[in-house]
Amino acid sequence: MSLTPEELQRYSRHTLLPEVGVAGQERLKQARVLLVGTGGLGSPLALYLAAAGVGTLGLVDYDTVDASNLQRQVIHGTSDIGRKKLDSAADAIAEINPNVTVVRHEVALNSANALDIVRDYGVVADGTDNFPTRYLVNDACVLLGKPNAYGSIFRFEGQASVFAHQDGPCYRCLYPEPPPPGLVPSCAEGGVLGILPGVVGLIQATEVVKLILGIGETLKGRLLLYDALNMRFRELKLRRNPECPVCGDNPTVTKLVDYHQFCGMPTEIAPSEVRAKLSRGDDFMLIDVREPHEHQARNIPQALLIPLGTLPKRVSELDRSRQIVILCKSGMRSATACNLLRERGFPDVLNMRGGMDSWT
Amino acid sequence: MPHILIPAPLRQYAGGQSSVEAPGATVAEVLAALTSLHPDLRKHLFSDQGGLRSFVNIYVGDEDIRYLEKEQTAVGASETLTIVPSIAGGAR
Numbered sequence: 019m020s021l022t023p024e025e026l027q028r029y030s031r032h033t034l035l036p037e038v039g040v041a042g043q044e045r046l047k048q049a050r051v052l053l054v055g056t057g058g059l060g061s062p063l064a065l066y067l068a069a070a071g072v073g074t075l076g077l078v079d080y081d082t083v084d085a086s087n088l089q090r091q092v093i094h095g096t097s098d099i100g101r102k103k104l105d106s107a108a109d110a111i112a113e114i115n116p117n118v119t120v121v122r123h124e125v126a127l128n129s130a131n132a133l134d135i136v137r138d139y140g141v142v143a144d145g146t147d148n149f150p151t152r153y154l155v156n157d158a159c160v161l162l163g164k165p166n167a168y169g170s171i172f173r174f175e176g177q178a179s180v181f182a183h184q185d186g187p188c189y190r191c192l193y194p195e196p197p198p199p200g201l202v203p204s205c206a207e208g209g210v211l212g213i214l215p216g217v218v219g220l221i222q223a224t225e226v227v228k229l230i231l232g233i234g235e236t237l238k239g240r241l242l243l244y245d246a247l248n249m250r251f252r253e254l255k256l257r258r259n260p261e262c263p264v265c266g267d268n269p270t271v272t273k274l275v276d277y278h279q280f281c282g283m284p285t286e287i288a289p290s291e292v293r294a295k296l297s298r299g300d301d302f303m304l305i306d307v308r309e310p311h312e313h314q315a316r317n318i319p320q321a322l323l324i325p326l327g328t329l330p331k332r333v334s335e336l337d338r339s340r341q342i343v344i345l346c347k348s349g350m351r352s353a354t355a356c357n358l359l360r361e362r363g364f365p366d367v368l369n370m371r372g373g374m375d376s377w378t
Numbered sequence: 379m380p381h382i383l384i385p386a387p388l389r390q391y392a393g394g395q396s397s398v399e400a401p402g403a404t405v406a407e408v409l410a411a412l413t414s415l416h417p418d419l420r421k422h423l424f425s426d427q428g429g430l431r432s433f434v435n436i437y438v439g440d441e442d443i444r445y446l447e448k449e450q451t452a453v454g455a456s457e458t459l460t461i462v463p464s465i466a467g468g469a470r
């Protein structure tokens with residue numbers, strides 16, 4: 019794929035580098051990179067990889083821009099508040115470099131769609147904010163043989179590495195299992211220095227470019243720890259674990275699994291617990307996905323009726339930040355509804371076990 | 379005395395300190411001394427069965443103790459022990 023005169027001029031400071039040259043710039047143009055998340059880490063990744071001339075950037079995000087994002091998610095601006103992050107990011111990329119093709123994946127990555135999405139890319143940069151997606155991205159990368167430029171942040175500290183590259187280790191070699199929910203505070207609870215994802219995201223971007231160009235020494239087999247408060251970089255050795263469940267010598271994970279379950283997140287709730295939540299006045303949304311005639315015959319008054327068939331169209335009525343409990347007659351349709359909402363990025367969705375048949 | 383680097387997510391259980399000194403000649407001894415100084419750390423480092431949790435890795439110098447002698451790995455008086463828990467943060 020040869021460069022146009024406009025591109026030759028645009029990338030002249032790259033092509034002057036013997037390690038890049040015109041051939042390297044052409045490789046960047048041919049490259050397809052998947053960015054999982056266009057938030058704190060995804061913002062600098064997308065901006066700099068676009069400027070650097072990566073030909074195709076796939077963006078995975080279903081979220082909208084919120085005022086509290088702007089402190090660190092520099093690809094979005096004040097006038098983007100309320101817009102889809104994908105639209106806002108695509109506009110910013112087009113302004114920086116119209117030569118870049120942006121592929122929008124407006125989904126939450128899950129076991130059903132991850133392989134089909136990741137398959138189309140050469141390199142993945144994981145900038146998600148939750149353990150289920152971290153393990154999902156890792157396993158998809160290992161199964162498909164795609165290198166993963168990994169970055170993670172907390173308060174003033176970051177980690178970066180390159181996983182699933184050649185004979186190197188993967189994320190599961192480092193951490194075979196995630197922490198149980200609640201034991202490690204999340205970014206939302208813990209806070210994060212706005213500049214931190216800039217530094218860590220650009221370390222990931224650097225690794226992406228090196229992986230594409232095949233130059234230098236990547237972070238494969240090394241975990242880089244960055245402490246912004248004390249301005250220290252440290253490096254720890256990583257090894258491929260022969261007993262790793264996904265990249266080890268006798269892997270037990272040979273396809274994608276249910277990562278919510280793997281991460282110990284509850285997927286069901288007992289009717290008695292729903293009753294208790296209602297009487298305590300807990301903040302959650304109760305949704306009945308049965309048909310109107312079933313609802314008329316017998317219902318829980320606090321439940322909002324959204325028949326399963328209409329749910330995809332009515333997702334916008336639901337609040338991602340609240341816990342959602344779904345019920346139907348026996349628990350089957352509500353299980354489908356739960357999966358649908360999880361795919362749309364609802365983090366806390368529970369199926370009422372046994373449905374109205376078990377409601378006494 | 380060996381130096382222990384406490385990562386940000388666990389600092390609140392170690393009196394807010396980023397680095398702590400605790401005596402011991404092996405990883406097990408140093409961690410025992412650390413968790414007796416800061417008992418709140420115990421459940422974050424060890425499971426109810428007493429083993430090190432699988433989402434917490436311990437390094438002596440730059441080596442993962444899983445590839446050394448695990449908790450029996452020797453720790454020199456001037457060495458640094460680093461606790462590296464998994465963190466998920468990034469996008470939102």
Ligand SMILES: [Zn+2]
Nearest residue numbers: 188191262265
């Ligand atoms: Zn592995």
